[in-house]
Amino acid sequence: MWLEHIEIENIRSLNNFNIDFSPKLNIILGENGSGKTSILESIHLLSLGKSFRPGKETNLINSFSDYFRVVGIISDNEKKVSIQTSRNALEKRIKLNNKVLKSRASLIGIFPTVVFSPDTLDIISGGKAPRLAFFNRIFCTVDPDYMDTLIQLEKILIQKKQLLKNNQINQIDYWNQLFAEKSQKIWKKRHKLWTEFSEEFEGTWNLVFPEKKASIGYSYFKEISINKITEKLNKIKEQEALYGKVLFGPQKDEFIFYYNNILLKEFGSQGEKKFFHYILKLVEGGFIKKKLGKTPVLLLDDLFAKIDSVRIEKMLNSMFDKFQMFITSTDIHKDGIKSWISTDTKLINI
Numbered sequence: 001m002w003l004e005h006i007e008i009e010n011i012r013s014l015n016n017f018n019i020d021f022s023p024k025l026n027i028i029l030g031e032n033g034s035g036k037t038s039i040l041e042s043i044h045l046l047s048l049g050k051s052f053r054p055g056k057e058t059n060l061i062n063s064f065s066d067y068f069r070v071v072g073i074i075s076d077n078e079k080k081v082s083i084q085t086s087r088n089a090l091e092k093r094i095k096l097n098n099k100v101l102k103s104r105a106s107l108i109g110i111f112p113t114v115v116f117s118p119d120t121l122d123i124i125s126g127g128k129a130p131r132l133a134f135f136n137r138i139f140c141t142v143d144p145d146y147m148d149t150l151i152q153l154e155k156i157l158i159q160k161k162q163l164l165k166n167n168q169i170n171q172i173d174y175w176n177q178l179f180a181e182k183s184q185k186i187w188k189k190r191h192k193l194w195t196e197f198s199e200e201f202e203g204t205w206n207l208v209f210p211e212k213k214a215s216i217g218y219s220y221f222k223e224i225s226i227n228k229i230t231e232k233l234n235k236i237k238e239q240e241a242l243y244g245k246v247l248f249g250p251q252k253d254e255f256i257f258y259y260n261n262i263l264l265k266e267f268g269s270q271g272e273k274k275f276f277h278y279i280l281k282l283v284e285g286g287f288i289k290k291k292l293g294k295t296p297v298l299l300l301d302d303l304f305a306k307i308d309s310v311r312i313e314k315m316l317n318s319m320f321d322k323f324q325m326f327i328t329s330t331d332i333h334k335d336g337i338k339s340w341i342s343t344d345t346k347l348i349n350i
């Protein structure tokens with residue numbers, strides 16, 4: 001699938017920006033602060049109903065305005081859909097074909113995108129939470145049942161936290177039973193999806209960079225039966241009551257990235273981290289395509305700094321025909337991308 005057209009109103013410095021895109025390569029060209037990343041953020045607002053940059057969502061609203069609105073036309077060659085995301089100071093609204101959606105979750109999987117940006121580097125360099133969020137988002141995109149179960153598990157977790165905080169221990173067994181059932185389902189699915197993802201990752205890595213090894217580890221509660229989970233929950237019940245905290249469950253899982261058999265986060269150089277990050281994103285694109293049957297759009301922001309152009313070209317060559325891509329650049333000569341421009345390429349000067 002691909003984004004045919006976008007209308008952007010009042011996203012950061014972009015007051016009124018309307019444009020048609022190429023189904024293949026789109027290069028967004030402009031100096032620092034011209035609004036390149038804001039265009040990618042706008043596309044992401046259509047995909048997930050939120051930006052990929054940290055910060056309050058109202059920060060996106062142009063400082064001289066009191067609302068933003070983004071509309072996109074997405075095509076998959078058979079049919080077209082329109083998505084609109086807008087917000088003012090008070091409320092956010094997402095519309096699919098002009099009908100208001102109840103929640104952001106209803107948007108997941110309709111127009112998938114994969115973002116590579118310095119703002120998503122916390123997957124590599126941050127704590128365990130962004131890595132878990134990264135895999136949860138991919139698994140929710142490709143498996144609606146995983147998403148439903150995760151939403152239910154999060155609701156149970158909120159209840160359990162509340163009970164522990166208020167010292168209402170007599171009701172814990174009831175919630176622990178529900179927690180065990182949902183946890184088992186999440187662990188089973190997460191383990192299966194991680195196995196598939198990490199195999200794809202290693203396959204892709206070996207193709208582009210066989211000189212070094214890289215892999216993705218997953219640490220979780222390995223005895224995935226409702227009885228074993230309940231047993232463990234019973235065992236730690238008093239401890240949880242004592243600390244007033246939830247101490248066990250899939251929300252504590254950890255994904256670990258290894259480069260050359262050592263921890264990437266601790267030992268990797270900036271370029272190595274960026275390269276790993278990039279391969280991870282390519283695999284995310286291929287994985288979503290394979291599992292969901294829809295081709296995601298790639299949003300590649302600030303790709304060039306710190307990765308040598310030979311390696312970039314090697315990585316990107318295989319992608320040109322498969323995905324619609326958006327790449328930002330401050331200088332096509334310096335970034336070595338002039339040779340990529342063909343009749344299929346749209347050059348967007350902003």
Ligand SMILES: Nc1ncnc2c1ncn2[C@@H]1O[C@H](COP(=O)(O)OP(=O)(O)OP(=O)(O)O)[C@@H](O)[C@H]1O
Binds near residue numbers: 013034063330
């Ligand atoms: N709420 C806002 N209202 C008005 N302008 C804003 C707002 N938020 C950010 N800006 C400005 O919008 C401009 C565009 O930012 P953006 O990050 O899209 O630029 P960029 O082209 O990606 O730059 P770089 O090459 O440095 O990455 C910046 O000058 C920024 O200061």
Ligand SMILES: [Mg+2]
Binds near residue numbers: 036
């Ligand atoms: Mg930018």
